[in-house]
Amino acid sequence: MTDAPILNYRNTFGFVAYGSILANSITKGDHGDRTGSRFVYNFRKSGKQSERVKALVEGFRTLKGCKSIAVIPGHTPAPTQLQQLFGVTIRRRSTVPDRNRKHHQELPKGYGKSFVIPKDLEFPVLLLDDLFVSGRTMEHFRLALERRGHFHLGSQVVCLALGIDHKLNPEPTGETIAIETPRPGQKSPKLRIPKPEPQDAPQDAPVDIPMDLAPANLTEEGLDAALARLRWAEKATFAAFQEARDGKSLKAWSGALDLLRKLEGNVIEVLQSRRELLPASEVKTWLGRQIDAAKSSLLDLPGRLAPGLEGLPWPEMQKIMEREIREALRGLSNQP
Structure with a gap:
């Protein structure tokens, strides 16, 4: 030996x-x-x-x-x-x-x-x-x-x-x-180390969310409250990741991810209720209406202005056309 x-x-x-x-x-x-x-x-x-x-x-x-x-x-x-x-x-x-x-x-x-x-x-x-x-x-x-x-x-x-x-x-x-020191003719030394003691298999543990880091009111509405809950969720997710990394429970990690998804959904709902976040279909419909209104207003100008511009000097014609175009654009900008 x-x-x-x-x-x-x-x-x-x-x-x-x-x-x-x-x-x-x-x-x-x-x-x-x-x-x-x-x-x-x-x-x-x-x-x-x-x-x-x-x-x-x-x-x-x-x-x-x-x-x-x-x-x-x-x-x-x-x-x-x-x-x-x-x-x-x-x-x-x-x-x-x-x-x-x-x-x-x-x-x-x-x-x-x-x-x-x-x-x-x-x-x-x-x-x-x-x-x-x-x-x-x-x-x-x-x-x-x-x-x-x-x-x-x-x-x-x-x-x-x-x-x-x-x-x-x-x-x-x-x-x-x-x-072990090899004997004559023996090529493979045998390792002598104590066998590790058997350990119980790790049990799945519930998600341990650090409530001391949570916002004062978890049900309060509003963007600021939602963002506070999201920051808390980030800390809770990191804590769950550390627990899962240490081998205690992989469910802790997936549970924290589920919590984060729910809080992200909460933020989206708040923004939608404030009309600060709109579905893409509504945005497309509104934008289409604005484009149609702009086309109609601008294409109406030549036929409406032409009779009154005949025979006028170029500077006067330019002044009238510029005024009418600005009025048309101002009317478009005031639309809801």
């Missing part, structure tokens, strides 16, 4: 303080965990000790209560060793520049469009990579996952790398993952 200590650097966890294999082979001094670095290097290169890697990662996932594992893809669509082991959750759809030995450079433009995150990913999720050097890639994918799940403050995304650069001085957390 061996215990693999868990390291931590700014809320990113790992198993090995990784040092360059080249530096470890040709120079003396502190270059991280030499044995652990060789273990991570061999797995990245050829997939050696993949069962040990799987045991460590699965043990850590159980320890943190994550429901799924999302592996950060390589710089090409080809699956990495970790993706071959845990599946291609985040798919790279276009090749990006290789960041090997360039970890401290900024991510290239359009990097966020080079991969696809599945819509059915279960949270909390374990975001997994083989090495953590500068943290730029890990942070980019963490934010992408949180935006997909609409979560904040990292509570639903746990970051793990097999190795963390020893120059970052990752600190031990005091937690360990226990795995």
